[in-house]
Amino acid sequence: MNNETKAALTFSVSAQRVDAHGSVAHCKQAEIHLDTDLAGRMDAFNPAELLMAALAACMIKGIERVTPILKFELRGVQVRLHGVRRDVPPSMASIEYEILVDTDEPDRRLTLLHDNVKKFGTVYNTVAPGTTLSGVLRRLPK
Known part of the structure; x- marks a missing residue:
């Protein structure tokens, strides 16, 4: 089977704003807090x-x-x-x-x-x- 006939892997992630200081992303059974605060946050990845x-x-x-x-x-x-x-x-x-x-x-x-x-x-x-x-x-x- 060559690369063109193999089924493509697909990925799904959802994210939503929690408040003006951050957001959260979900994938499978995992969640990660996101630094979406304009001032920045030390406890999350931007x-x-x-x-x-x-x-x-x-x-x-x-x-x-x-x-x-x-x-x-x-x-x-x-x-x-x-x-x-x-x-x-x-x-x-x-x-x-x-x-x-x-x-x-x-x-x-x-x-x-x-x-x-x-x-x-x-x-x-x-x-x-x-x-x-x-x-x-x-x-x-x-």
Whole structure:
């Protein structure tokens, strides 16, 4: 079965305003509070932070997906992101990331893992064309 004949995955999320300070989004049995307050909120993700969190989740999920295939041994993964927003037009100008993998695998295998993250990540491949997206995957320091 090729990519064109496979059934497309679909996703559904709903969100609604709670009050002038925030909103809430629902998906499956999960809920996340959103910072939609014009003054900002410290206890919720704003839209740009949600985009970066989605990118981080995409990277980690991609690693979870390929490690059994590659027989890649790891103890943990951390993703750190830094985004820069431009005002005109309003968009993310750039996102830099650092993926830290707790592993004893050789460096060439780290490169292979990073290549898979970039090649097969849905959110990664959605964000990359419109944003300067750059980063590294490295071993977590001991």
